[in-house]
Amino acid sequence: MDQQRWQKVMEWPLVAAALIFLAAYAWEVIADLSGPAAVPAELIQALTWALFLVDYGMNLYLAKPRGRWFRSHLFDLAVVVLPMMRPLRALRFVTLLRVLDRTAGVAIRGRIALYVTSAASLLVFVAALAVLDAERPAAGSTIKTLGDALWWAVVTVTTVGYGDEVPITPQGRIIAAALMVCGIALLGIVTATFAAWIIEKIAVQDAEQQAVTVAHIKSLESKIETLQEMISTLQR
Amino acid sequence: MDQQRWQKVMEWPLVAAALIFLAAYAWEVIADLSGPAAVPAELIQALTWALFLVDYGMNLYLAKPRGRWFRSHLFDLAVVVLPMMRPLRALRFVTLLRVLDRTAGVAIRGRIALYVTSAASLLVFVAALAVLDAERPAAGSTIKTLGDALWWAVVTVTTVGYGDEVPITPQGRIIAAALMVCGIALLGIVTATFAAWIIEKIAVQDAEQQAVTVAHIKSLESKIETLQEMISTLQR
């Protein structure tokens, strides 16, 4: 079995695992489970995490130049290893980003808008969960419900930043910083998509002023070929 | 009667209906009408809404592959159906966006600036009305006058976000989130328009370095055709 086949087989199970992971994580955070009540949710998260660990191990085993694959997939390693460190549990959500990343290859042309919208929605939801998890137990925090956390995440990712809800724990602030960086990238992608669209529209506006395409050059080529044939008949 | 003719006939009545709807909605919100005093304004809103309902029905009836039109116009359905749900009355403003959308096809080249300015102004005005409607009755809210609401809307749509006026009701926060997303899109369009303009200006700067246009290729083609004629006379 080669690596490409393994990745094809595992694609949908990994998407399913990521969704189940997110559901279990959301359940644990929203219901504010702790102690024995949190065991089922924790167990589901551990099982889906195990699937990602197996996938990483198989990929590493099957990769042809193994060292090169390892060096170019350090992010995947972080995704698999970091959730074990208790204080960084919020970073688990990057597991989902890897799945999104897999479908990114398809999303180049018109689907960028759809992809950005769903990625942004997922990002806002996961960041809200992670910040709620970090901030709820902290004294003096203003983020106490899922509604507050979602409101905070939208205000942050759009870079509006009212300041009515602000994370105060180190963990919450790291999540917030990651969300802000994503907000900037989001702004960049939205703008870039509009820019590409407008530049394209302006290019089409006047046929005579339009950029020359390969199709135009091909018509020139066929005319020159006709010339060559005509001269050939002359030579005969 | 076919769909295209219907849409041409209904274009201006729908624009008028949207403007009357907005005026009645603004009147109701700004004057803080309730009970019997709100009846005339509510009635006008109901009548203009009925016109949009009829337009949607006729479009659905006249559409040739009806299923396809239905699937690609779910947004229009939402515009027509949602205002009936009382708590989402603020969403009525999307009615206006549909009208703007109709003129969007024309606005590709130089008119983008004008279109963005009027869309942004309308958006700020409608968002201010909707938030004022949602926030004024809430205890602890700081948005109590149209001036406050307009100031809040400008601070939000530009992503400045001072935080001196912040919606606190769930309804107000949903409107705010929608306004922020529009703010990002607005930023994106403004930037993209400038980018297209600068790229175009730079391209024009040196005639020798200019991109080849179809006009250039046509002059080449005519020269090759002259060659073909010259060789034809040789062959005779």
Added chain:
Amino acid sequence: MDQQRWQKVMEWPLVAAALIFLAAYAWEVIADLSGPAAVPAELIQALTWALFLVDYGMNLYLAKPRGRWFRSHLFDLAVVVLPMMRPLRALRFVTLLRVLDRTAGVAIRGRIALYVTSAASLLVFVAALAVLDAERPAAGSTIKTLGDALWWAVVTVTTVGYGDEVPITPQGRIIAAALMVCGIALLGIVTATFAAWIIEKIAVQDAEQQAVTVAHIKSLESKIETLQEMISTLQR
């Protein structure tokens, strides 16, 4: 005397008048002059304003299709007429923007960066003056010194918006809204300049993949012309 000659003659006197206007306005606002003490500063502002009025009148008189010039220069009319209305005195600063606008035609290529930097600095300075003028006398305002006003203007134009200093008067908020809109445009221009630069750099990276320029087409044309001459000698 035709309009073009008039504009050439008046170019530098108008720049000087705008600078003198700004200096007098800054002096009046920073020193918080009022009553008889403000007379010299007010007088200088009135005199420079008179020069702009004369320039507008002469332009209107000399313009060939007078109606068309009037319609396409409504902004110039507003600049000249509005400062007479007392409550809108802060709008006087647009006088300066007109002067900047005159040099804009030159600033297309590499000078965009310099132009944006100086326009942004001027904008921040004038907005700070205007807001200080509007906010200082208001009870409850936090903007009391030029330092506060400059800090507020930078925080606003970059869309950061901490909210530690916020205008509370209607006049101050109108100035703030104008500054925010300029902030968005500024962001757009900065981004667009970078985008044009990066796209250009990427285009140059591989000579074979470079866009075809008119220079390339000219080399093709000369080759085809050689062909025509060769065939001409055949025909003789």
Added chain:
Amino acid sequence: MDQQRWQKVMEWPLVAAALIFLAAYAWEVIADLSGPAAVPAELIQALTWALFLVDYGMNLYLAKPRGRWFRSHLFDLAVVVLPMMRPLRALRFVTLLRVLDRTAGVAIRGRIALYVTSAASLLVFVAALAVLDAERPAAGSTIKTLGDALWWAVVTVTTVGYGDEVPITPQGRIIAAALMVCGIALLGIVTATFAAWIIEKIAVQDAEQQAVTVAHIKSLESKIETLQEMISTLQR
């Protein structure tokens, strides 16, 4: 010895000096050293500064048209001279930017992302140090620890601007203003990189609609050259 050789020899020593400078500055600020305890850190900073002074002097001495080099390197002069003025000590960090600037020439194509990420991280770290240095002794300031300062720097550079931590000293506000301007430039570069990438991707999407490259024109040229040879044989 010519200037180019000098710059090649000094490249890595200057990078090392900048890093040592940053480490000594960070040590002094984070440990809140003052009086005799600050002497070692101050000494290291003075020594690394001396290296930059020597480098500037040698460059000025070796530059061929000396006046022109002086005029186009005023920024380098400011970097070397300004740190001597005590109240502007925070500006020392621009020393590092010069080093980054040296590697900028290489970073045009795919490395822009890496370059932006490292420049942004360095910028946030240095701005946090400088603001902490300025704000910690001020009464009423909320920025008292490195954690607070880093959080403030991230919130500012992304233009989110919650307003929970705001500099109140003139020195802190100047640093903040510089960071905001960098934040806007950062946003611009991120967006522009995405825009260039999307425009490139869209261009590749349909081979027939692709822009004509020099490679295409070369194939046309070779065909025309074949024609010329064929006609040459006819003439013989």
